Each structure stands twice: as C-alpha cells, then as structure tokens.
Amino acid sequence: MTARILIVDDMDVNLRLMQARLTAEYFEVLTATSGADAIAICERETIDLVLLDVMMPDMDGYEVCRRLKGNARTRHLPIVLITSLDQPADRVAGLEAGADDFLTKPVRDLQLFSRVRSLVRLKILTDELRIRTETTASLVARHDVMAELAGRAPSGRLMVFDDDTGLASRIKRILKTEHVVEATREPAAVLHDEASSAYDLFVVNLATASYDGLRLCSQVRSSDLLRQVPILLVSDFADDVRTAKALELGANDYLASPLDRNELLARVRTQIKRKRYDDGLRQSLRETIALAVTDSLTGLNNRRFLESHLPVVIERARTDAKPLSVLIADIDHFKRINDGWGHDAGDAVLKEFAARLKDSLRASDLACRFGGEEFVILMPEADGRTAQIIAERLRSLVADAPFDVAGEAILVTVSAGIAVLDPATDDWESLLKRADRGLYEAKRNGRNQVVALAA
Template identity: 50%
Template sequence: MSARILVVDDVPANVKLLEARLSAEYFDVMTASNGTEALALARRAECDIILLDVMMPDMDGFEVCRRLKTDPATHHIPVVMVTALDSPADRNRGLEAGADDFLTKPVSDVVLIARVRSLTRLKMMTDELRMRAITSLEIGMQAPERSAVVDTGKGGRILLVDDRESSYERLATILAAEHTIDVEPNPTEALFHAAEGNYDLLIVSLDLNNFDGLRLCSQARSLERTRHVPILAIADPENSTRLLRGLEIGVNDYLLRPVDKIELLARARTQIRRRRYTDHLRDNVQNSIEMAITDALTGLHNRRYMESHLATLAEQASTRGKPLALMILDIDYFKSINDNYGHDAGDDVLREFAVRVRKSIRGIDLACRYGGEEFVIVMPETDLHVAGMVAERLRRSIAGEPFAIHKGAKRIEVTISIGLTTLEQKGEAVGDVLKRADTALYRAKHDGRNRVVSHAA
C-alpha cells in the first residue's frame, strides 16, 4: 500500500528518522521544515497523510492543523501529530484542532506504521469517492467540502458495546452530552443492533467477557449495512497489541483506559465528521448516476438509459424464449400546447403525463422519455395482446381527465397516440423493433390520433 507522506518538522534529525522508518515500509516521503511550507504542499494535493510536529518556529502544529482542517481543499487529508509533548491537555488540544491522532515521542515503529497504514486505507477510499463525485460540481450539485469544514461532529447516533456496567455507564454519560447513545451490553446482539440502528459511530470495548471484541469489529466491517460505520475501540493498556491488530482489520481509532473525557468526545467528533463527509460524497455519486440516466423534468429514465437497458432486456427475452413488448407514445398536438399556453404549461403536461404512465404500468416495465413529447415503454414477458390492453388503458387514462396547467388555474384536454410492437424473433436488433413501433405510431397519427396501433413482428 503505497502513499505519499508529508513529514513536517523543523529539526533535521527528527525528519531523517521518520523518513528512514517510512521509506523502509515503501512509503513515498516528502518533507517540510515549517508550517507555511506544509500548507502550500498540502494545498497542491501532493500528500496523502501529514505527520506534523507541534513545536515549530513560524507557526505551531496546532495552528497548522487548524488551518488544514478548516480549508475545503485540505480538510480531508489525515493529520497525525508526532511530538514530544505528552500531557493530556496537549493531546486534547491537538484533537480539538482536528488531528486524526496524537502520538507522543518516542513512537514505536509498530504503532507508527500501523497508524499510517490505517489512515492510508481511509484516505484512498475517500479519494476514490471524491474523484467519482467531482462531476457533481459540473451538474450543479453542492460539493460537501464547505459543509464538512463547519460540521461540529456533534449530534451523532452512537452504539456503545460494553458489558461492564461501571464502564458503559461512565462512557454513556460523557457521550450523552453531545450525542444520542444506545448501549448494548450483549455482544452477541450488537451486530444486529448496529445493522438496524443507522449509527454514525460504533464504540466497541475489546475487553468483553467471553467474547472477542476484534471479531465483532471484523464482522461489522464485512456486513454491508455496517461496512462504512466508523469504529472506535477501547481497551485496557495491556491490550495495546490487540488494538494495533484492530487497525489492520478496519478499526478507525482507539482509546486506552482510563478514558479521558475530553479525548473521548474529541475522537468521537472526528469520526462522526468523517462519516458524514464520506456519506455526502457517496450520496453525490449516487445522485450523479441517477441524474445521468434520468430525465430531469419527468423523472423517467432518459433515452441513453433506455437504449442501453433495452438491449439487455431484449437479450434476456431471446435467451429465455419470452416475448417483449415495446410501445412508443406521442402526445398529440403538443406544439400547439406550447404555442397557445406557453412552455411552462407544456412542462406541466409532461410531468403529469409521466405520473399517469407510472400508475398504468408494472414495476418491471421500463418507462423512458425518448425525446420531446415522445416516450417509450418496454414491457418484459408481455405479448402483443396484453400490451395492447395496457396501451389502451393508458390512452384512456390520458384522454379521460383534463390536465391542470398554470398551477391548476386552467385545465386542458390531452390525448396520445401509441405505436406498439413486440420482439419475437430471437436475436432481432432492438433498432428494428423501435422502427416497427415508430411505424405503428405514424399510422396511429395518420389515422386520426388518440389511438393505439399494433405492428406485429
């Protein structure tokens, strides 16, 4: 797992030591000797993780971290403070500034490398989502960066898995000051609880009686519904080795007992902020996909999706020896609606038309806006007779009730013409099926409109 690590320290000996440790694990290491240089490198997206010293001459590490985490261009880069400062106040100050971890020198090679690898996996996942979501800006969707930098990380839903009453009562009391907390003292029920609860964070004790907490963490990572929920592990100091193993299997962060109140809240906020950010990225990706295949006005699939999916449906029908019906629908005299009542009225008609189409077809049928006022409906496992009945029902649905326009101020009569055909020849090109349906539609319009005409294969 290669990644580019930025080491920021004004002491050359410290830089050389970290550089040697990381290079031995095949990480690509770059260095900066002060905060200003580090900020510039980070803004150019030249690093995946930043190892940051606190005591530096131009600006200290706390200020550098704060600037990184409040800049939309750099807030997603993991920051680990590596410093000789060892007081709880210093550690909490670093976490409050947004650091993902705070390691006190001298740091063992095992702890350092485990932490860097864990954060590298996280950064690569986030980068992939950011890359996929980049087009969301081009199609007018809001990027999540600016909301992410002002997110406090409070108000999350947390599941605490701990079977020691004295422990979970104290932890729950601390966390309840900022979050909604559920406690699950039965580890065998915890995974089911986590899967059903839509949580922002799982906090798991690794010192459970008669149950392996790491196995629970591993199961949470393998289950689809909890795969992306961050995990904060808590363990007694003698179990620190197991915590490092936890980082390898997907634990996001950890705490050693006795748990410091401020540190617990800071680490919980960090994980919840990151969860919200990645969820927003995933939503953007999903919305981008939906927008790419959906007609914005009607909410039906667009022509691009229809042409791709129709080929798949036709292949399935041929392979299974099942019929496939296809109809092309055209709103009669649609141009006159736009000319007489305005394009807003035309849009009202198109939206309502799509609603009535959805009500008239099955869930497995494919309804698409083909272009302008033309629509295509594809009906798997449907012969010409049944498709004709559906088409006639849809025609009556359109003609039977006037369409409201201008926010309901006026109602107008609308009719449609439908051309209908089926795919019945194995391996027939979908283009030929569309042409046949289009020919049937032409006949319907030529014969007086407001009718269904079938064209047998």
C-alpha cells in the first residue's frame, strides 16, 4: 500500500532522514518547514497522511493540527504528531487537538510504518464513503450532510476483551463517566452474537493467556457483522512486534500499559467519533440513494429506478424462461381533480392511489410512479391472465370506494394497459410502448377499464 505523505518539521536534517525512510518503503513524500506551508500544501495537494513535528516556531504542531481539523477541506486527513515530549499529558494534548496518533522521538521503523499503513488504510475506506455520500447528497440537494456528521457526539458502548479482571475493572472505572462499558473473558460469545454489531468500540488486551489477541483481531475484521467496529489494543510497551501485527490485521489504535487515564479517554473518544462519522456516511449514502430512486410524494420507486431496473428484469425473465407482464395505469380526469379541489387534493389522491395500488399487488410485483398521475407495475412471472386479474383488482379497489379528501368524498377511476413480454422481440422500451398503447385504447374506449395488447 502506497500513499502521499507530508512531513512537517522546521529542522532540515529531520526532514531528510524521515523522507529517506519513507521513500525506501515506496511512499511518495512531500515536505514543509513551517505550519503555514503545511496548511497551504494540504489545501492545495492530495495528501493521505501528515507527519507533523510539535515543536516548531511561529505555529506549533498542536495549532497546525487544530487548523487542519477545523477546515472542512482537510478535516479528514490523518495526522500523526511527532515530538521528543514523552509525557502522557503531551499525548493527550495532541489527541485533543485532533491528532490521530502520537509518536515519540526517536521513532522506530516498526512504530512508524505500522502506524502509517494503518491510518492510510482507514483513510482510503473513509474517503470512498465520503465521496459517494457527497455525490449522492448533491443529487438530492442535501448539502449539509458532511457538516452534520462531523459534529456528532462521541459517547458510546464498548466491549472490553480481557481475562485480567483487574485491568478490565480499571478500564471500566475510567470510561464509565462517558461511555457504557461491558467486559468479557469469552470472545466467542460476542463474535457470534448479532447484537454485537451495535458496539462502538472493542478494547482488546493483547497480553492475554486464555485466548490469542491477534486471532481475535483477525476474526473481528473477517466478520461481515463486526468488521466496522474499531479495535483499540492495550499492549505491553515492549511488545512492538505483536502490536504491529495487530495493526496490520486491522486494529485501529493502541496504548501501552500501564494505562494513563487521560490518554485512554482521548483515544476512545477519537475512535468512537471516527466510527460514528463512518457509520453516518454509510447511513447517509443509503438514504440519499433511496431518495434518488424514490418518489417523495407516494413513496414508490420513480422513473429513474424503473428505467434502470426494467432491463434487468427482462433479462432475468429471458434467462429463466419465465413470463413477465407490465401494466401502465393512469388516473382518469386527474386534471379535473386539481382544477376543482386544488393541488393539495390532487396530491392526497395520488398518495391514496399509491396505497391502494400496493394493496392490489403480489409481494413480487413492483410499482413505480412514472410521472404525474401515471404509474407502472412490473409483474414478474405473471402471464396475460394473471396480469389481467391484478389489473382488474386495482381498477376495482380504486373505483368502488370514494377517496376521502379533506372530509369530502371524491369518485376516482383508473384506466390501464397491459403488455406481456415477447422474449424474441421486446426490449424495455417496446414493452412499455405496447402497454402505453393499451392504456390509450382504454382511455379512448371510455376509461375505467383495462386493455391488454398482444405483441
């Protein structure tokens, strides 16, 4: 895995040494000697990760970090602070400024490369979600989505995996003021419980005797149910090799024991905030995709969805040698409803018609609003006789009971045309056109009826 990394340090010798180490690992490296230059580069260039020295003149690393995280364009950049300061309070200050990690000089290769690769991997996944969400949000004018997600509160629900009850109890005591914390000595029970996907963070003690912490990380990341739950490791300070392996397997972060209270709180906040953000991206993506293919008034799929989906349904019918029927229905004299009772009444009729339409269909049928007062129903595995029965049921459901609009009963009827797929000659356009001709015949013959036209 390669990436574009920006190194920021006011000492030229430090820049050159770090650049040489990263270049040897096939990373593309950019450099900056001041905080102002770093911010300008991040706003101008595509950067995957920033390695940022804390002690710099004019603007220190903490301030650079705060500014980058406060800018909508650069807030998603992973930032690793690098400094000779090694007190827990220094690490906490960096994490609270928005840094994703903190490395103490001299930085060893194992720490550096495992951190870089882990954070770059997470950024790539988040970027893909973010880009898709921004694209789909723009289609439905939801321009506030990203800012809304970025500001979500970080409190959450955690599970601690540990066979050391003393350590688990200490973690609980530290975190209970901000989070709901549970603990287990039996990982298998959690791994196979569907409810476990609701956790916001797994805390894994790597130095356990009763189970393999590395195996647990691997199992979480290979689980469709749990792979989105972040993993925070607790490891011995000297256990660099296993910690690096755990990060390679998909763990998100780690802290060394003995635990520092403030650092634990800060790292947990960071991980939960990132998970909530990514979860929000996924949810927003699902919602905006749904909005893009759904008619907002009736809740039915829209024309865009129909024109994408119908060719797939036709190809499946051909492959399976199964019948397929299409019905186009149009509310009769709908303009009179709008002119006589107003557009609000017209909208109410469309909503009620959609509800009755759903009641007339089989579970396998799909109804779409084609436009205005026109609707299309796809009926897989329905031959002409079955399609006629479904269409007549719809016609009766509409005509037999008046529509209640603002306390007034309005009589409504519907006309419909049916076309049955001819696998040898039909494409989606010809199938719709034939159903539309049937609808035209029903209108011409007096309305409130169903007409089926052969190929």
